[in-house]
Amino acid sequence: MTLDPSLIRSSFTAVQPHGPELTAYFYDHLFTHHPGVRPLFAAHLDEQRDRLWAALGALVANLENTETLVGMLQNLGRRHAGYGALAEHYPAVGDSLIAALRHFAGDAWTPAVEESWTSAYGVISSTMAAAGEGVAR
């Protein structure tokens, strides 16, 4: 699978005006299609939505700064171990994240864009999960 950073950036630019709706859609999709992860999250997700959106922006901005990107993902992954996130939860989140991006990207969403996001999420999730493995629970 091919990760084309320019396609990640252009599609992320296309969804910029829809941040709050996109993150709301993401959580609805996640809890409907993958209800098993719901208990990990606090009841109120308002603040959480903004943080997710900010983290995605920071990851996209640093896609080609490998050292910064890996450091960010390792920190995020270690914190997520504390939230109870296990490697097996990552595919569910990726499925819902890509569904939300697809929903709001409109014409900017193409098979090549989906392939790039799928591939990027593979890198994101494997780096986070690996860092999380090292954390005592």
Ligand code: HEM
């Ligand atoms: C692209 C991957 C992900 C990103 C960018 C992301 C981002 C974030 C951010 C920014 C926070 C706020 C707290 C912090 O910064 O530590 C957070 C919290 C959280 N995330 Fe994630 N996350 C991702 C994947 C996951 C996965 C796979 C799970 C597993 C189900 C998960 C579950 C949680 C939980 C339970 C919280 C705490 C929410 C609460 O306080 O109720 N996240 N996430």
